[in-house]
Amino acid sequence: MRLSSSDVAQQDEEGENKCLNSELWHACAGPLIYLPPVGSHVVYFPQGHSEQIAASSKKEIDAHNPNYPSLSPQLTCQLQNVTMHVDLETDEVYARMTLQPLTLPVQKDVCLLSSELGTPSKQPANYFCKILTASDTSTHGGFSVPRRAAERVFPSLDYSQQPPYQELIARDLHDNEWKFRHTFRGQPKRHLLTTGWSVFVSAKRLVAGDSIIFIWNEKNQLLVGIRRANRLQTVMPTSVFSSDSMHIGLLASAAHAAATNGRFTVFYNPRASPSEFVVPLTKYVKAVYHTRVSVGMRFRMLFETEESNVRRFMGTITGVSDLDPVRWPNSHWRTVKVGWDESIAKERQPRVSFWEIEPLTTFPMYPSVSGFPLRLKRPWPSGLPSFPAFKDDGMSIN
Amino acid sequence: MRLSSSDVAQQDEEGENKCLNSELWHACAGPLIYLPPVGSHVVYFPQGHSEQIAASSKKEIDAHNPNYPSLSPQLTCQLQNVTMHVDLETDEVYARMTLQPLTLPVQKDVCLLSSELGTPSKQPANYFCKILTASDTSTHGGFSVPRRAAERVFPSLDYSQQPPYQELIARDLHDNEWKFRHTFRGQPKRHLLTTGWSVFVSAKRLVAGDSIIFIWNEKNQLLVGIRRANRLQTVMPTSVFSSDSMHIGLLASAAHAAATNGRFTVFYNPRASPSEFVVPLTKYVKAVYHTRVSVGMRFRMLFETEESNVRRFMGTITGVSDLDPVRWPNSHWRTVKVGWDESIAKERQPRVSFWEIEPLTTFPMYPSVSGFPLRLKRPWPSGLPSFPAFKDDGMSIN
DNA sequence: GTGTCGGCCGTCTGCCGACAA
DNA sequence: TTGTCGGCAGACGGCCGACAC
Numbered sequence: 001m002r003l004s005s006s007d008v009a010q011q012d013e014e015g016e017n018k019c020l021n022s023e024l025w026h027a028c029a030g031p032l033i034y035l036p037p038v039g040s041h042v043v044y045f046p047q048g049h050s051e052q053i054a055a056s057s058k059k060e061i062d063a064h065n066p067n068y069p070s071l072s073p074q075l076t077c078q079l080q081n082v083t084m085h086v087d088l089e090t091d092e093v094y095a096r097m098t099l100q101p102l103t104l105p106v107q108k109d110v111c112l113l114s115s116e117l118g119t120p121s122k123q124p125a126n127y128f129c130k131i132l133t134a135s136d137t138s139t140h141g142g143f144s145v146p147r148r149a150a151e152r153v154f155p156s157l158d159y160s161q162q163p164p165y166q167e168l169i170a171r172d173l174h175d176n177e178w179k180f181r182h183t184f185r186g187q188p189k190r191h192l193l194t195t196g197w198s199v200f201v202s203a204k205r206l207v208a209g210d211s212i213i214f215i216w217n218e219k220n221q222l223l224v225g226i227r228r229a230n231r232l233q234t235v236m237p238t239s240v241f242s243s244d245s246m247h248i249g250l251l252a253s254a255a256h257a258a259a260t261n262g263r264f265t266v267f268y269n270p271r272a273s274p275s276e277f278v279v280p281l282t283k284y285v286k287a288v289y290h291t292r293v294s295v296g297m298r299f300r301m302l303f304e305t306e307e308s309n310v311r312r313f314m315g316t317i318t319g320v321s322d323l324d325p326v327r328w329p330n331s332h333w334r335t336v337k338v339g340w341d342e343s344i345a346k347e348r349q350p351r352v353s354f355w356e357i358e359p360l361t362t363f364p365m366y367p368s369v370s371g372f373p374l375r376l377k378r379p380w381p382s383g384l385p386s387f388p389a390f391k392d393d394g395m396s397i398n
Numbered sequence: 399m400r401l402s403s404s405d406v407a408q409q410d411e412e413g414e415n416k417c418l419n420s421e422l423w424h425a426c427a428g429p430l431i432y433l434p435p436v437g438s439h440v441v442y443f444p445q446g447h448s449e450q451i452a453a454s455s456k457k458e459i460d461a462h463n464p465n466y467p468s469l470s471p472q473l474t475c476q477l478q479n480v481t482m483h484v485d486l487e488t489d490e491v492y493a494r495m496t497l498q499p500l501t502l503p504v505q506k507d508v509c510l511l512s513s514e515l516g517t518p519s520k521q522p523a524n525y526f527c528k529i530l531t532a533s534d535t536s537t538h539g540g541f542s543v544p545r546r547a548a549e550r551v552f553p554s555l556d557y558s559q560q561p562p563y564q565e566l567i568a569r570d571l572h573d574n575e576w577k578f579r580h581t582f583r584g585q586p587k588r589h590l591l592t593t594g595w596s597v598f599v600s601a602k603r604l605v606a607g608d609s610i611i612f613i614w615n616e617k618n619q620l621l622v623g624i625r626r627a628n629r630l631q632t633v634m635p636t637s638v639f640s641s642d643s644m645h646i647g648l649l650a651s652a653a654h655a656a657a658t659n660g661r662f663t664v665f666y667n668p669r670a671s672p673s674e675f676v677v678p679l680t681k682y683v684k685a686v687y688h689t690r691v692s693v694g695m696r697f698r699m700l701f702e703t704e705e706s707n708v709r710r711f712m713g714t715i716t717g718v719s720d721l722d723p724v725r726w727p728n729s730h731w732r733t734v735k736v737g738w739d740e741s742i743a744k745e746r747q748p749r750v751s752f753w754e755i756e757p758l759t760t761f762p763m764y765p766s767v768s769g770f771p772l773r774l775k776r777p778w779p780s781g782l783p784s785f786p787a788f789k790d791d792g793m794s795i796n
Numbered sequence: 797g798t799g800t801c802g803g804c805c806g807t808c809t810g811c812c813g814a815c816a817a
Numbered sequence: 818t819t820g821t822c823g824g825c826a827g828a829c830g831g832c833c834g835a836c837a838c
Contacts, residue, residue: 056638094638135820139809144819187813190819194811240454240492240670241647242663246639248654249647256646265640272638533799537830542798585834588798592832 021223024173025084027127027213028093028225031310032302033270034280035095036079041281044075044099046254047324047333048277049266053246055273071255073331076102076281080263086173091204091226093173094269097278101258126153126216129227129308134208137201143193143212145182150191153216157184168193170214170224178224200224211308227271227308277333279355287355288332295319299338299357303348313348314341315357323351419621422571423482425525425611426491426623429708430700431668432678433480433493439679442473442497444652445722445731446675447664451644453671469653471729474500474679478661484571489602489624491571492667495676499656524551524614527625527706532606535599541591541610543580548589551614555582566591568612568622576622598622609706625669625706675731677753685753686730693717697736697755701746711746712739713755721749 026033036042077099085094128149130136136143145154157164163185170178181195206212209229216222250266257264268278300312319337322329334351424431434440475497483492526547528534534541543552555562561583568576579593604610607627614620648664655662666676698710717735720727732749 052638096640133820135822138821140822141810141812147818185812186819187815188818192811198810240450240665240667241644242494242651242665244663245647245651246644247647248651249639249643249645252650253640253643253646265642267638267640269638531799533801536800538801539831539833545797583833584798585836586797590832596831 020084020086020173021171022084023217024213024215024223024225025086025093027129027215027223027308028086028091028173028227029270030227030304031308032304035082035084036278036280038079038082040079041102042077042079042099043279043281043284044077044254044266045073045277045279045331045333046071046075046251047073047328047331048275049250049254050247052269052273052275052277053243053250055275056269070259071251072258073328073333074284075099075254075258078102079278088174090228091173092228092269092271094267094272096265096267098263098265099254099257099278100263101254101261103261127213128153129211129213131211131229131306132206132208137206137208137210139198142195142197143180145191145193147191149214150182153214154182154191154222155216157182159184168222170222172224172226211306213308274349276356279353283355284332287353291354291359293317293320293336293354293359298360300360301352301357315339316341317357418482418484418571419569420482421615422611422613422621422623423484423491425527425613425621425706426484426489426571426625427668428625428702429706430702433482433495434477434676434678436477436480438477439500440475440477440497441677441679441682442475442652442664443471443675443677443729443731444469444473444649445471445726445729446673447648447652448645450667450671450673450675451641451648453673454667468657469649470656471726471731472682473497473652473656476500477676486572488626489571490626490667490669492665492670494663494665496661496663497652497655497676498661499652499659501659525611526551527609527611529609529627529704530604530606535604535606535608537596540593540595541578543589543591545589547612548580551612552580552589552620553614555580557582566620568620570622570624609704611706672747674754677751681753682730685751689752689757691715691718691734691752691757696758698758699750699755713737714739715755 079097080100081096081098083096085096086092087094128146130146130149133144135141154168155166157166163183165181165183168180168182170180172178178200179196180193180200182191182193184191186192200206204226206226207229211227211229213225213227214222215225253264256262266278268276270276295317297317298314299317300314303311303313305311315338317336318339320335321337322331323334324331332353334349334353336352336354336357337350338352338357339350340348477495478498479494479496481494483494484490485492526544528544528547531542533539552566553564555564561581563579563581566578566580568578570576576598577594578591578598580589580591582589584590598604602624604624605627609625609627611623611625612620613623651662654660664676666674668674693715695715696712697715698712700708701711703709713736715734716737718733719735720729721732722729730751732747732751734750734752734755735748736750736755737748738746
């Protein structure tokens with residue numbers, strides 16, 4: 001039995017902690033987002049964290065940013081707490097994690113005994129996600145519900161009425177109630193949300209391209225969430241705090257905790273940027289130390305589709321090297337350079353991390369001596385995993 | 399001739415620096431806000447900076463926040479750059495300052511030769527500021543212009559028409575144009591802004607209690623600015639960055655710059671909180687080292703009124719002590735405990751800094767031996783002013 | 797001198813099926 | 818199956834002077 005982070009879904013609102021619907025949070029976060037359970041061991045990547053801050057503040061990481069030589073590029077931590085949150089203004093979902101750096105050496109074999117490998121969380125059974133059209137968000141009319149979605153997720157209408165209609169009451173992540181008149185009319189017949197819809201659109205400031213999510217849960221409650229297409233609204237107000245200071249802040253925060261054996265807190269916004277900078281230790285160890293990866297190798301990787309589904313994209317590993325050899329040497333963050341099969345996928349990130357991909361030819365457990373093996377040192381030099389992967393230059397740096 | 403910071407008014411917009419109207423910026427910032435000139439020497443208070451972050455993020459400074467023993471509570475710096483900015487979303491004004499910590503001892507006598515004592519910037523001559531009423535912001539009608547304000551600031555109407563009217567075009571800090579129909583009608587006659595007003599109100603999201611500013615400048619241009627009453631909108635989106643990390647970030651940023659003789663950047667939002675944490679060195683030196691202050695002494699202090707005017711409030715010094723003896727010993731930030739004469743003023747801060755007040759009995763230059771003199775050490779122990787003022791317990795800590 | 801209201805028009809919101817992709 | 822449109826009715830925006838404080 002494991003302690004699930006889903007049980008501690010909470011949010012800050014006026015300083016008060018209220019319970020927040022975990023199912024809805026995950027639906028808004030997307031099918032690939034996974035929050036490690038409380039108490040589990042994770043690897044924290046300050047480099048990835050920095051990426052998220054940079055993406056959120058739309059600023060490049062300044063070259064003159066100080067590097068913290070004392071701060072390891074990957075920090076093994078125990079996840080002491082995870083809470084789910086939602087921004088009051090924008091409805092962005094995010095998680096708050098409290099991390100306790102570990103100083104004792106971690107046995108990788110012990111880690112592998114855990115069944116926790118960071119599989120993505122299951123999405124709700126009865127739900128749908130629709131990208132809003134111009135007609136949906138226009139003041140001229142209501143919301144056109146896709147037929148199969150309406151019949152699966154909404155309570156069935158009394159079709160003896162002409163036209164049939166019902167009042168739907170849906171709750172959002174703030175536990176606000178939204179009322180919608182649901183009807184089935186027109187020629188040809190279609191499901192529509194009319195009265196109440198425009199209030200929702202204007203209150204949430206939805207525009208065409210944004211998405212709406214409806215969930216019918218096990219308690220027969222209707223939940224509603226949104227997902228914005230436009231990531232630009234994630235812009236930080238720089239009116240009080242410089243981007244530089246933020247970068248320094250996260251580094252100093254982690255370094256201070258590691259040095260003093262204290263805890264530190266990070267915020268993870270899964271939709272602000274694809275930077276999963278807190279990774280389950282077992283997932284990390286398996287990918288980095290127990291999976292053979294070499295240049296030219298074919299792999300699959302999961303991506304989220306526009307309709308909130310999961311799709312596999314194929315690619316080839318074209319190189320393995322440090323993303324930032326100067327500031328973050330010996331990091332495992334995005335060390336894998338890849339090429340994607342589909343030209344549409346070219347816009348996807350040209351660099352991924354070992355644990356994000358699924359090699360098509362896997363040799364489980366320890367690497368062999370043939371091919372392009374990873375060199376494995378043991379025991380680890382410290383409690384922090386810092387074993388360098390196979391690099392382009394063929395050198396083992398550590 | 400001094401280099402004024404007004405000459406380098408700029409803003410970041412999509413990464414591009416554009417010129418920003420300094421006169422309008424100062425009108426929005428308020429009559430008491432003063433930006434030291436580029437090249438001048440200032441004192442930076444990380445403690446005050448921290449206060450601003452705390453106020454903006456509506457969070458207390460956590461007790462377990464690390465203190466940076468290596469970071470002086472007041473840092474003498476050269477102001478290398480000042481730029482004025484305005485938030486794209488909220489129209490909040492703020493300044494970005496680049497500070498270069500000084501390691502050489504600063505001669506206080508030299509400083510006093512400078513005429514720069516941080517006097518508040520002059521407000522524009524032809525301007526008015528009105529707090530919006532419920533009728534002003536309601537969709538039911540337009541904006542009622544105070545008569546004397548309209549006659550002083552707006553071009554005079556052609557009263558031969560019935561009713562007289564004209565088209566006003568005003569520019570905001572983003573250099574956007576706003577058109578207003580200005581007319582003079584009703585019984586009794588009054589000045590009104592009708593067509594165009596509601597667009598402005600909804601675009602700026604103005605509510606009753608917010609203020610609007612109109613300026614008629616020397617180039618015969620009409621400028622318009624806003625000031626929000628509700629400080630709550632300054633809330634930081636915590637969806638990507640923890641308040642703790644921000645506090646650590648600003649401390650680490652300053653400490654790193656001081657240690658490596660590098661520069662650091664701060665953002666100063668004059669309306670987010672009354673925390674002027676970058677003070678002209680001469681103003682600081684004069685107040686702390688050349689003005690006799692003692693318990694029981696009467697003083698005056700400037701405050702901003704609701705209508706953007708300046709008013710003096712009277713008070714009595716009730717004590718002098720460290721605001722935070724644990725984390726910030728020997729700081730001069732808000733060391734003066736005060737009582738205010740008017741009960742209305744009781745809500746004002748119970749603690750101020752030496753340079754904010756104007757003692758009614760001043761002995762210029764060096765302190766005498768009578769009364770409650772400040773003890774003056776010389777030379778200073780370091781280049782950073784850290785001389786403790788007279789404390790409640792009568793002990794000189796340094 | 798100015799904040800709010802009732803009166804009155806005009807525009808826009810928002811519900812409807814038609815039609816086409 | 819569903820996105821967009823024309824048509825239409827009612828709600829609200831927005832301009833006016835009347836009052837009162």
